[in-house]
Amino acid sequence: MMNSAKEIRSDILEILFKIDDVNTLESIRHQLEVVHNANKEDLPAFLEGVRPIRERMSLEDLISEQSYKPVKYDEFRGKVDGIEWEETLDELLEALAK
DSSP states (O other): OOOOHHHHHHHHHHHHHTOOOHHHHHHHHHHHHHHHHHHHSOOOGGGGGOOOOOTTOOHHHHHHHTTOOOOOHHHHHHHHTTOOOSSOHHHHHHHHHO
């Protein structure tokens, strides 16, 4: 059975009232504003990736939120040394300059 807009709105509010983290609420607000504004005007597609700058965000919070897992240099070298490039370094740099 399909939910009405009123029921969905009520469910969303119920979830929101359980959230105390300011950063999470700011992120949700921004996402809702993007969706709401997209309905009003045609925004460039790249704006979907734009997120607001959050105040009071520690490095530890960022690492935790993004599930950051560092890579050791030896692991990195082992993977990239096995890549066979078809282009020369000059060709790759030239492509970046275009």
